[in-house]
Amino acid sequence: MNPKxxxxxxxxxxxxxxxSRVSDQYIGGEPLAYALxxxxxxxxxxxxxxxxxxxxxxxxxxxxxxxxxxxxxxxGMSVNKYIGGGSLGSLMNFSNVISIEIFxxxxxxxxxxxxxxxxxxxxxxxxxxxxxxxxxxxxSSVLFKKTxxxxxxxxxxxxxxxxxxxxxxxxxxxxxxxxxxxxxxxWEVVQLLNSRIKELGVKISNSPSCLGCPxxxxxxxxxxxxxxxxxxRSLLSCVYAESIYRDIPTVFSCFSVLGLGYTHDFLESFSDxxxxxxxxxxxxxxxxxxxxxxxxxx
Amino acid sequence: MKRLxxxxxxxxxxxxxxxxxxxxxKSDKVDLDSSFVKIVRDGKKFKILLxxxxxxxxxxxxxxxxxxxxxxxxxxxxxxx
Numbered sequence: 001m002n003p004k005x006x007x008x009x010x011x012x013x014x015x016x017x018x019x020s021r022v023s024d025q026y027i028g029g030e031p032l033a034y035a036l037x038x039x040x041x042x043x044x045x046x047x048x049x050x051x052x053x054x055x056x057x058x059x060x061x062x063x064x065x066x067x068x069x070x071x072x073x074x075x076g077m078s079v080n081k082y083i084g085g086g087s088l089g090s091l092m093n094f095s096n097v098i099s100i101e102i103f104x105x106x107x108x109x110x111x112x113x114x115x116x117x118x119x120x121x122x123x124x125x126x127x128x129x130x131x132x133x134x135x136x137x138x139x140s141s142v143l144f145k146k147t148x149x150x151x152x153x154x155x156x157x158x159x160x161x162x163x164x165x166x167x168x169x170x171x172x173x174x175x176x177x178x179x180x181x182x183x184x185x186x187w188e189v190v191q192l193l194n195s196r197i198k199e200l201g202v203k204i205s206n207s208p209s210c211l212g213c214p215x216x217x218x219x220x221x222x223x224x225x226x227x228x229x230x231x232x233r234s235l236l237s238c239v240y241a242e243s244i245y246r247d248i249p250t251v252f253s254c255f256s257v258l259g260l261g262y263t264h265d266f267l268e269s270f271s272d273x274x275x276x277x278x279x280x281x282x283x284x285x286x287x288x289x290x291x292x293x294x295x296x297x298x
Numbered sequence: 299m300k301r302l303x304x305x306x307x308x309x310x311x312x313x314x315x316x317x318x319x320x321x322x323x324k325s326d327k328v329d330l331d332s333s334f335v336k337i338v339r340d341g342k343k344f345k346i347l348l349x350x351x352x353x354x355x356x357x358x359x360x361x362x363x364x365x366x367x368x369x370x371x372x373x374x375x376x377x378x379x
Contacts (some may be wrong), residue, residue: 061319061328087314089353094328101363137317137336137347151339177329180322206365208344211375245367 003057003098005036008078008112009164011048011104015119027234027262031274033071036099037079038281041288047075049165051102053142053172055086055222058254059180059212060090063193064200064241066210067224068092070148074161077289079282082148084156085210088140091174100172103151105165115270121160124168125205135173137218142168153208156282157223181259189257193244201240213238230271299304302335302354309365310344312337316363323356335359 002019009015022039026032040050058065068089072083081296092098094115102112109124113133121291122133130141143149144163148156152267180186194214199205202217217240228242237245244250248267255262314330314337321333330336334349346367348354358367 053374059315082304091316091330094334101318104307135331136337137333167353174330177321177327177332181324182329183322186322204364206309209311212317212318213313216364218315 001096003096004114004116005112006097006116006119008099008100008114009104010102010110010167011107013121014102017116020098023057026274026277027231027270028059028098029054029069029232029236030071031230031270031278032056032099032234033069033081033258033280034274034281035107036057036101037071038277038284039100040073040101041281041284045288047292048104048164048167049073049075049102051163051167052163053092053102054236055089055098056237057093057094057098057258057260058235058237058251059071060087060094060259061212062190063197063213064244065235065237066212067182067236067238068150070142070156071237072159072161072163075164077159077285077292079285080160082159083158083236084148084154084267085152085213085220085238086140087211088150088172089210091138091140091172094138094174094178095176096178097172102165102167106167109168111164113166114170114172115175117175124297128168130169130171134171138174140173141171141172151208153223154210155223179259180257182257186257189253192253193250196244197240199243200238208273210238230274231267232256233276234270283297299375300355301350301370301371301373302348302356302359303371304346304367305363306367306373307346308336308343310337310346311365312339312344313364315357316346316368319359319362320354320356323358324353360370 005020007016026035052071054069065281113120158187160239205218224239232245317333317335320335321365336347
């Protein structure tokens with residue numbers, strides 16, 4: 001079953017849910033976010049705000065893979081990435097939603113209540129309370145304030161450019177299920193990963209934990225820089241678990257027990273292929289900058 | 299007869315691993331909707347909600363919790379007496 005992408009237009013207050021094969025090639029996370037941006041720049045691009053919220057196919061199902069990535073492409077043509085913890089990425093993955101793309105801008109402050117089946121557009125009035133939205137025990141919220149924060153605790157950092165789309169925040173609720181073809185094999189892989197907890201660069205603590213992570217580290221609320229290799233960045237694994245999730249046989253085992261068909265050869269060539277696509281995306285942005293400066297749009 | 303019991307709710311770090319394993323214990327799926335454990339945030343702490351209207355005595359759920367929040371308690375089946 002192909003993962004879904006929820007496309008939301010803030011200007012017209014319309015949404016669509018499409019099935020996509022982009023994860024076949026770019027798995028998820030940062031490479032997938034760039035691939036979607038690349039697609040957008042190639043196809044329907046017009047001068048407007050663009051944002052995407054992205055997850056990976058292992059998110060929440062295996063320990064230390066619980067981050068999500070917010071990509072913002074500003075009107076000034078800069079790409080900014082924000083990575084944080086919490087439960088958003090996992091709940092999206094449990095719903096087979098690999099990305100949420102948000103286009104345009106609202107005239108008034110707006111909040112989105114999202115499930116894999118639909119989107120409600122809510123005007124933010126004085127009495128607004130984001131806790132009123134979502135499904136109990138399977139909701140995640142993101143608020144775009146001075147810092148981007150999810151689940152009232154996990155920071156994605158301070159926006160480096162203004163996100164001028166009037167989106168105050170959103171709630172995502174998980175609906176759906178992830179089939180586990182071989183439960184015993186799955187548990188075996190999970191236990192193996194848990195046994196590598198000492199490889200993490202953080203200590204076990206009692207802070208609120210990201211979904212699926214047994215560590216509860218004191219740094220769980222901190223934003224991540226996203227400077228790890230492309231394979232862990234596609235999985236949105238924790239930066240402190242980089243040594244685990246850049247290991248191709250380990251990642252291959254995780255995919256195998258979920259019945260995902262990524263081959264060993266594919267994983268070997270993944271970084272080169274994704275790196276090329278990301279370079280191509282930046283080239284496109286440079287071309288658009290030149291075009292727009294000639295036509296006076298920038 | 300046994301059932302799942304919360305013994306250390308204050309220690310919960312909100313990782314929801316128990317909720318995942320609870321759904322996986324009953325089927326070959328991860329599905330938070332059908333899980334008999336739900337974790338909800340309550341200020342700076344977490345609340346653990348159990349649906350006791352179903353079979354809950356899965357050791358894997360007890361063992362999944364990294365902070366030891368659960369055990370299995372013996373209950374008397376009044377239908378047997």
